[in-house]
Amino acid sequence: MTMYEEAKKRYAALGVDTEAAMETLAGVPISIHCWQGDDVRGFDGDPAAPLTGGIQTTGNYPGRARTPEELMADIDQVLALCPGTKKLNLHASYAIFDEENGGWVDRDKLEPKHFKKWVDFCKARGLGCDFNPTFFSHPKCDPLTLASPNPETRKFWIDHGKACIRISQYLAQELGQPCIMNIWTGDGLKDIPADRMTPRVLYKESIDAILSEPYDFNLVKPCVESKVFGIGVEAYTVGSAEFALSYAAMNRDKCIPLLDNGHYHPTEVVSDKIPALLAFFPEIALHITRGVRWDSDHVVLFDDETKEIAKEIVRCGGLDGRVKIALDYFDASINRVAAWVVGTRNMEKALLFALLQPAQYMKSLQDNANFTELMMLSEKLKTMPFSAVWERYCEMQGVPADDQEWFKTVMDYEKNVLSKR
Ligand SMILES: C[C@H](O)[C@H](O)[C@@H](O)C(=O)CO
Numbered sequence: 182m183t184m185y186e187e188a189k190k191r192y193a194a195l196g197v198d199t200e201a202a203m204e205t206l207a208g209v210p211i212s213i214h215c216w217q218g219d220d221v222r223g224f225d226g227d228p229a230a231p232l233t234g235g236i237q238t239t240g241n242y243p244g245r246a247r248t249p250e251e252l253m254a255d256i257d258q259v260l261a262l263c264p265g266t267k268k269l270n271l272h273a274s275y276a277i278f279d280e281e282n283g284g285w286v287d288r289d290k291l292e293p294k295h296f297k298k299w300v301d302f303c304k305a306r307g308l309g310c311d312f313n314p315t316f317f318s319h320p321k322c323d324p325l326t327l328a329s330p331n332p333e334t335r336k337f338w339i340d341h342g343k344a345c346i347r348i349s350q351y352l353a354q355e356l357g358q359p360c361i362m363n364i365w366t367g368d369g370l371k372d373i374p375a376d377r378m379t380p381r382v383l384y385k386e387s388i389d390a391i392l393s394e395p396y397d398f399n400l401v402k403p404c405v406e407s408k409v410f411g412i413g414v415e416a417y418t419v420g421s422a423e424f425a426l427s428y429a430a431m432n433r434d435k436c437i438p439l440l441d442n443g444h445y446h447p448t449e450v451v452s453d454k455i456p457a458l459l460a461f462f463p464e465i466a467l468h469i470t471r472g473v474r475w476d477s478d479h480v481v482l483f484d485d486e487t488k489e490i491a492k493e494i495v496r497c498g499g500l501d502g503r504v505k506i507a508l509d510y511f512d513a514s515i516n517r518v519a520a521w522v523v524g525t526r527n528m529e530k531a532l533l534f535a536l537l538q539p540a541q542y543m544k545s546l547q548d549n550a551n552f553t554e555l556m557m558l559s560e561k562l563k564t565m566p567f568s569a570v571w572e573r574y575c576e577m578q579g580v581p582a583d584d585q586e587w588f589k590t591v592m593d594y595e596k597n598v599l600s601k602r
Pocket residue numbers: 216221236313365406408441468476509
C-alpha cells in the first residue's frame with residue numbers, strides 16, 4: 182500500500198474523503214500578488230524612489246525584477262511550482278507603457294490599454310486578474326491621498342481610483358472572471374491629530390466618488406482595506422478598522438470589506454473575524470500575510486494562524502466564492518521567487534489541512550458540549566498523515582511534491598537568470 186493509500190484509509194476512518202478534499206481545493210482561486218517580485222516598486226515611476234504609505238520592504242537579495250518581462254518570467258516560475266487555481270493580483274503601478282500605447286501617463290490617466298500585456302499574459306495561462314489602485318510611492322501623495330485637505334490632491338487620486346474601476350472592468354471582461362479591486366491608502370498621521378474626523382469624512386467622500394464610476398458589481402468587486410498603523414503614521418490611520426467596516430456595511434451593494442491579517446493589534450486574529458463578517462456580508466476578501474510584531478509582511482508560513490484562517494474559510498462555507506483569498510507579503514531578504522512559492526504553497530497547504538477535518542462531526546461535538554472529545558480529536562488531526570495527501574495533491578497538479586525539488590528549480594533559476602540581473 183502506498184503512503185497515500187494508507188493516509189486515505191486513515192482519514193476515511195474519521196469520515197474524511199481525501200479525494201473530495203483535493204478536488205475542492207483544486208478549484209479555489211488564490212490571488213498571487215505581483216509585488217513580491219520587485220519589492221513593490223512597480224514600473225510607472227523612478228525605480229529608486231522610496232516606498233511610501235507606511236509599508237516597507239527590507240533586504241537587498243539579488244535578482245529583483247526590473248522590467249515587466251523579468252517580472253512575468255519570475256511569475257511563470259511561481260506558477261509552475263505551486264498547485265491549485267491561481268489568479269494574478271496587479272497594482273496600478275505595474276502599468277506597461279510603450280510606443281504602441283502612447284507612452285507614460287500619470288496615474289489619473291491610466292487606461293485599460295496600459296494593462297493589455299498583462300491581459301495577454303493572463304489569457305495565455307488561463308488566469309483571472311485582481312487589481313489595486315496605487316495610492317502610495319508617488320509625488321502626489323502630500324503625504325495624504327484620498328483624505329488630503331487639498332482638493333487638487335484628492336481629485337488626482339479620485340481620478341486614479343475611477344481609472345482603476347474602468348481597468349478592473351476591462352480585466353474582468355477580458356478574462357471572464359470577476360476582478361477584486363482593493364482600495365487601500367496609507368493615509369494617516371505620525372503624531373496626535375488635532376482633527377480625527379475631517380480626514381475620515383473626506384476619505385468617505387472620496388471613496389463615494391470613486392465608486393460613482395459605473396461598473397458591474399458582478400464583475401468588479403471593490404474592497405476597502407483597513408489598517409491599524411504604518412511606519413511614519415503611527416498615531417492615526419484614516420482608514421481604520423471601524424471606518425472600513427462601516428463603509429462596507431453601508432455600501433453593501435457596491436463594495437466588500439477586506440481584512441489583512443497584518444493590520445490588527447497583535448492579539449487580534451482574523452480567523453475569528455471571518456465568521457463574524459460572514460454573518461453579515463455576502464462576500465469578504467482577505468490579504469494573507471505574516472506580521473512579525475507589526476505589519477512586516479513576512480512570507481506566509483504553515484503556521485497556526487494561517488491554518489486557523491483556512492479552517493474558518495472552509496467551515497464557514499467560504500470556498501464557494503464568498504471569501505476571496507489573496508496573498509500580500511514582500512520579502513527582499515531572501516530569494517524572491519522562493520518567497521512567493523513558500524507562501525503560495527503554504528496557503529494551499531493550510532486549505533487542504535482544513536478540508537481534511539471532519540467538520541460536521543466536530544461541530545456536533547461542540548453542539549453536544551462534548552469538549553473533551555473535541556480537544557482529543559483536534560490534537561489527533563495534527564499528527565494525521567497529512568503530508569501524504571499534500572504530496573498526492575501536488576503530483577495530481579503536476580507540480581513538485583518535494584520541497585527540495587522545487588527549491589532546486591529555483592536555485593537553478595537564480596544561477597542562470599536572477600544572479601545575472
Ligand atoms: C501593496 C498592497 O496594496 C499593500 O500591501 C496593502 O494591501 C497593505 O496591506 C498595506 O499594508
